[in-house]
Amino acid sequence: MKFQSQDKAVSFETDFAGGKIDQLVELGGGDFEILIRPENEPINDSAWYAFRVHATNPRQINVRLRYEGGSHRYAPKISHDRVQWESAEHLIVARHPGGREVTLRLPVSDQVLWVAGQELVGNKDIANWVDTLAQLPFVDSSLAGRSVQDRPIHRIAIGNPDSREVIYALSRQHPPEVTGTIGMMHFIEALCGDTELAKRYREEFLTVAIPIANPDGVAKGYWRSNANGVDLNRDWLKFQEPETRSIRDDLVHLRGDQGKRLWLFLDFHSTYNEVFYTVPKQTKLFPDGFTTEWLKSLNGRMGDSTMLRDDGHNAHRSTSKAWVARELGIHAVTYEFGDETDRERIRKIAFGSAEEMMKILLDRKANLEPTASR
Ligand SMILES: [Zn+2]
Incomplete structure (x- = not known):
């Protein structure tokens, strides 16, 4: 207007x-x-x-x-x-x-x-970010699918494409949740870093990320929905929307046809503070006890209660984390950053959580493998 x-x-x-x-x-x-x-x-x-x-x-x-x-x-x-x-x-x-x-x-x-309401981090910004990352020799960009209004749903794959081990990340099912996307960008950039840890991680793991799952909602300035007026993070049971279907199909294809082993699913959002929404702690998931260990090391590094955990939030079955935990049996976290958290603090938390995740995953993978003497 x-x-x-x-x-x-x-x-x-x-x-x-x-x-x-x-x-x-x-x-x-x-x-x-x-x-x-x-x-x-x-x-x-x-x-x-x-x-x-x-x-x-x-x-x-x-x-x-x-x-x-x-x-x-x-x-x-x-x-x-x-x-x-x-x-x-x-x-x-x-x-x-x-x-x-x-x-x-x-x-x-x-x-x-x-x-x-927040700094504008839209489809064009993310397309440029994806293009920049894709210049790195270990990053591949493609499309996971297209939205209701035919906008591209960008997908990046980071690390060794031949590795069997996969981490999956997602952001911006909810259009105004810009800090979730900012955090996801810092998180992904940490995985692309020049550190020994990141290099080892990229050799052993492939990370797949969908930076904007709801490009129509972002373009239209919606509060919550995709172009059909559907909250995508309540569509992970019916899968009536092309955005959620594309991402589900990608996950299923990775595990099925491609024979990958999925280790972790992260869905970045924004709320009033930093919190991991998880499925109930007693749920048996692979890798055993991962989220608890990850949180402990993140808070140990950044200070107690940097990241809270709530395992009873949105207990209904139609969110991404609920579907992934139930159907794929892996740790699934709705990773929330605060709306007004200082952006430098978001960067530090995202970076710290990426480093702690890489350490634990490398350690867990080493312990899964048979020792050389056997
Ligand atoms: Zn959200």
Whole structure:
């Protein structure tokens, strides 16, 4: 959408990937109200917004974000180039106690100002990231499939393609969960690193990753769903959507036709803090006790309660982790980063968790194999 104030001095736009506001009303006196609505209801309260604003000459405008079907979750971020983002919390001048409304006082000028719930990390950004990674000799990029609206679902494979041992990672089933994708990118980059540990890991394991599982939802600025209005992380029982089907088929094909042994499944998301959602601890999974050991070493390295664990969250059967644990019998973790966690801290946690994972997996694999003397 494009909107111009009556005096034609202030312009708002959402005609870019991920751009989303639902209605804009000029209240007069330099005040505007933006209505933010979900794609369907009821819905998880992940109220996404992203717009651009500029003015013919410098001025201050008040922009009230008004939510329907949800509330203010994502602290506003601003950017002048869409690349470098900063918090705009200090520009909030009024808040409705229930989170139904938040008013920002924005300094606008002829320089475009981007305003969004999170920094924009969209399909194009990820396609560029995949292309850059694929220049490494041990990274291969392909497509896992296509979305409802025919967008590519990128897939990268890192490490020894002939290895039998496979780790699978996934991100962005839920469009606004940008910090999950940022964490996944740092995690994958750690596996691609130049360290001895990463080199050994890549020799012994193949890592497959789907960086954006819901490209339509990301492009449309949805709160939760794919283009059919379905929460993909509730479709891992019926598999009615092309996105979930493609990923399931990939997992099944790896284990079946390709004869690979799957060790771990990670599904990156965002919530209010860092937490691993797992299936109940007593569930017997391969490799035995892996998640407990991994968490212990991660928290040992980063400090206690860096990463929490909740093994009773979303106990229903239609999430990716539930399906993978049940059908493939391996450790499956919904790996959550906080919405507002400092981005440098996200990098450190992602990197630390990747290193600890590599160490444990190499160790476990060495112990699985018959010793040379036998
Ligand atoms: Zn999520």
